[in-house]
Amino acid sequence: MIAVLDYGAGNxxxxxxxxxxLGHPAQAADVLEVLQTTDKIIFPGQGHFGQMMQALEARRLLEPLRAQITGGKPFLGICLGLQALYESSDEAPGVAGLGFLRGRVTRFHGVFKVPQVGWNQLHIRRDSKLLRGVASSSFVYYCHSYYAPVTEETTAVSGYSQTYAAVVEKNNIAAVQFHPEKSGDVGLRVLKNFLEM
Amino acid sequence: MLAKRIIPCLDCKDGRVVKGIRFLELRDAGDPGALAKAYNRAGADELVMLDISASREGRATLMRTVAQVARKLFIPLTVGGGVRTLEDAGRLLAAGADKIAINTGAVENPPLIAALAASLGSQAVVVAIDARRVRNSKSETRTSGNESAANADLNFRASGGNQAGAAGTRWEVVTYGGTKPTGLDALEWARRVESLGAGEILLTSMDADGTQNGFDCELTAAISGAVHIPVIASGGAGTPEHFAEVFLRGRADAALAASIFHFETHSIRSLKEFLRAKGVPVRLD
Structure with missing residues (x-):
């Protein structure tokens, strides 16, 4: 059983x-018990970084989520669910993220339109379990105003006003800035890879 | 590189897709699940469904159609038509839409945009703007002649002359499928909807719509330059060249069309191949 974390604002x-x-049973998880009993956790984030962290706290999901990830349960963050893994975000100064990945999430700038909405290309940097069977330069669907920095855990990047982390993988933690559930066949392949890990 | 999006538009009436299906070469256009799969295969970057039902029953049927399409569609789906309240929008999202489009409902009640953005997130809020060119010469003014239209026109002129396009051209927002002038300047309204929290603008030129003579690139460039959110151009698509123009000259982020895809000579894939040859970045797998 797959838990899809529901904090009241995600898709x-x-x-x-x-x-x-893709043939896997799944259920929305808005209470601690569900998180504890499922095999894997998917965290689809949407909206505002500060409100997300606050909602997780208010629903008493923050510490259990941290414990499950620390305990080694396979985790997939999507969009804001990727950004949640970092230490902080310029979207909500002073609010701490989950902190599993080092760095700060920042906003796109320059003459580019914000949010970035649409299909952009993945550039694969190194071996990736999540991207098995996905060709470099494949298009995926994005909708975001903030982005995470490229670090050693970044397995694929995309370019907008900046080159940013598109896919990160670290032990049991995986995350994608794009929306695999809206990225056609490529997105379904990424989800399938995670479900079969 | 971020690709320019090609978005087929499907008009739905009483739960059935009535326009925009022919390019799929489907025998049974009545099966929404089969439609969804075909849109994916055809290379559409997103899908827009606009409800043109006149009745409450028709709208209820639409919900079922949206749910059936969404179940097998893994690209973004926008649904619009008759959205006036937060509850209307919530129902569409619950049925499986990713974004909702509001038009008349936003003009008549601008705080609705902010309420939708706060509740659903800006990424789910597409404000549709129907705009019509305002003629400078008196002999070319609208011929509708009814009193409210005349008043709106006066209000519009009184609202100031600093919102003009490159050649001094101005555009007025119209509602109810282009039948009702509002007195709102299109550029001013576009900036306002952005500040209220709209995530994207779906811009239709009422002058170009239905002509198949090309998008209004001047209007599209003016609106796209006035805001920082993506602009989807609509109205007037007739040939692949028209799409190249609206991306390269009109600075559109996406282009929406229905009729052009009715003719099998213009598949989405061949359109994208044409655009790529013209230097427009598109998604072609």
Whole structure:
């Protein structure tokens, strides 16, 4: 059973739908018990960094989530769910992220339109379990105003006003800045790879 | 590189897709699940469904169609038509839409945009703007002649002359499918909807719509330059060249069309191949 973390603002429905389409039972998780009993956790984030961290705290999901990830349960963060893994975000100064990855999330700048909405290309940097069977330069669907820095855990990048982390993988932690549930066949392949890990 | 998006638009009436299906070469256009798969295969970057049902029953049927399409569609789906309240929008998202489009509902009640953005997130809020060119010469003014239209026109002129396009051209926002002038300057309204929290603008030129003579590139460039959110150009697509123009000259982030895809000579894939040859970045796998 796959838990799709529901903190009240993410696109839980479309992620559940995609996971079920791929033949895996899944359920929305908004209480601690569900997180503890499932095999894997998907965290689809959406909206505002500060409100997300606050909502996790208010629903008493923050520490259990941290404990499950620390305990080694396979975790997939999507969009804001990727950004949550870092230490902080310029979107909510002073609010601490989960801190599993070093660095700060920052906003796109320059003459580029913000948010970045649409299909952009993945450039694969090194071996990636999550991107098995996905060709470099494949297009995936993005919708975001903030981005995470490229670090040693970054397995693929995309370029907008900056080159940013598109896919990160570190032990049991995986995360994608794009929306695999909205990225056609490429996105479904990424989800399938995670589900079969 | 971020690709320019090609978005087919499907008009739905009483739960059935009535326009925009022919390019799929489907025998049974009545099966929404089969439609969804075909849109994916055809290379559409997103899908827009616009409800043109007149009745409440028709709208209820639409929900079922949206749910059936969404179940097998793994690209973004925008649904619009008759959204007036937070509840209307919430129902569409619950049925499986990723974004909702609001038009008349936003003009008549601008705080609705902010309420939708706060509740659903800006990424889910597409404000559709229907704009019509305002003629400078008196002999070319609208011929609708009714009193409210005349008043709106006066209000519009009184609203100041600093919102003009490159050649002094101005555009007025119209609602109810282009039948009702509002007195709002299109550039001013575009900036306002952005500040209220709209995530994207779906811009339709009412002058170009239905002509297949090309998008209004001047309007599109003016709006796209006035805001920092993506602009989807709509109205007037007739040939692949028109798409190249609206991306290169009109500075559109995406282009929406229905009729052009009715003719099998213009598949989405061949359109994208044409655009790529013209130097427009597109998604071609």
């Amino acid at each position: 839980v429905g479309s992620v559940l739908k995609a996971v079920e389409y």
